[in-house]
Amino acid sequence: MPIAIVSLASLLGCLIVTTMLATPTKTAPRYTVYRTPAFRSVAAEPSHAKLLLKSMPPAAAPSANNIVMMNNKPNEVMPEYYISASLPVASQGVVRIKMTNPMSKFRIYINSKSESSAGVTPLYCLEVNETSVILLNHNNDALTSVLASTSDRKAVREKNNDVYYWLSLDKKNSVLKYGKGEATQALTLLRYDVPVGAFLPDLKYVGLSVSDTKIMTKVLIYELPVTFQLPPNVISSDLVTLDDIENGLITTIGNLPTECQMLYSVVAGPNVVLQNDIATAIQLSLKSGELSKFLVKKAQDHKCKLTETYIRVTLGMDQGYSPGIPFVLELWPTGHNSPIHQHSGAFAVIKVLHGSINCTYYSDLNPAITTPYLDCNFPTGGVTYLTPSLYQTHMLKNKSTTDFCATIQCYRYASDDTTHYEYFDYLDDNNKRSRFAPSTDFTYTELKNLLKKEGLLKKMK
Structure with a gap:
């Protein structure tokens, strides 16, 4: 089971939780996790502000023509390391992770259990690689697991750089969103509208395919999903x-x-x-x-x-x-x-x-x-x-x-x-x-x- 050591320090106005990941083969590394209180909002994107990056439209239903082709090994799964912090509300919120110079693809998982899904148990999985970003409902490489994807160069993995990658789960509106940097509507790079009644329930546990703390340096968890852009005015x-x-x-x-x-x-x-x-x-x-x-x-x-x-x-x-x-x-x-x-x-x-x-x-x-x-x-x-x-x-x-x-x-x-x-x-x-x-x-x-x-x-x- 994961072990959590809690302190009162905070760099971002939230609770720091130094965690140890459940790992299948070796001593678990330590990570710093920030749980940030969400803001209350009454506002959408302001008309007086000029958005210079357009939000992505809803992704089309997956088909052979609009998804990025996956590995030809459908039963191959990536490692799952789960941290002790979890989403405050099941299947709702944002996980924002700072990755430093990742040299290969990585995955972020939101699971109903803090244990490996073995590529069989349904979960939401975000894969970021050098040429594409893929949303999946299983941790495997099966074509049928793909929900949506993009090959937009702004969305893909960046080498030699420190970048925040985030995944938003919005169960009330049945939407998954992905972006980089601040977790806001304006910086959404991929969106998938889950069919009504099909949104996975009881997802709380946050996992990663990376165990090196020199690569994955921060995890921030927000209570509310990315919906409206709170105006600066x-x-x-x-x-x-x-x-x-x-x-x-x-x-x-x-x-x-x-x-x-x-x-x-x-x-x-x-x-x-x-x-x-x-x-x-x-x-x-x-x-x-x-x-x-x-x-x-x-x-x-x-x-x-x-x-x-x-x-x-x-x-x-x-x-x-x-x-x-x-x-x-x-x-x-x-x-x-x-x-x-x-x-x-x-x-x-x-x-x-x-x-x-x-x-x-x-x-x-x-x-x-x-x-x-x-x-x-x-x-x-x-x-x-x-x-x-x-x-x-x-x-x-x-x-x-x-x-x-x-x-x-x-x-x-x-x-x-x-x-x-x-x-x-x-x-x-x-x-x-x-x-x-x-x-x-x-x-x-x-x-x-x-x-x-x-x-x-x-x-x-």
């Missing part, structure tokens, strides 16, 4: 209309995790604004004053492009629950942008105080992934968010040619995260993964003092 519950609920174009803070709600309660109020005289002073200083000179020096010090710099103005002190000081006013000159980056596996809320900010979202922080799957623009007053498992990887850019942008960013680790990774990982100018510790360019008081010294701000605020 947050509005006050006071503004929600019946049409908003019907159309699913927005979400409210009540649909988001507690950590996001805590941050939102601080910055969402009507008085958290950038006053006009301060905004005017910042604009002038960014154009030809001390803030402009500061950015030139910052680009030289960091050996990066000038357009990849922005100013971090911190408010308050580091209270220990976030990567760096939790509240940061960021100033974005015209045409400036961040690199593609992540946020320490933390939660965040972003509010636009002046101008507008463009956000492009990526399935993961990976040198091979430079094409976003979602593109959104947030105007003054707009609010967005990110979580450890949704919208965690993005790039911000001020696309305006005439006005700067100011955003207030706030961060918070998951309540049960005892790791507190203190860095933001990003892709540098050489498309290499790097990291930086969130720092302070100015405090808010120092910024106002500088603007006053320049003669751009007549009195302190």
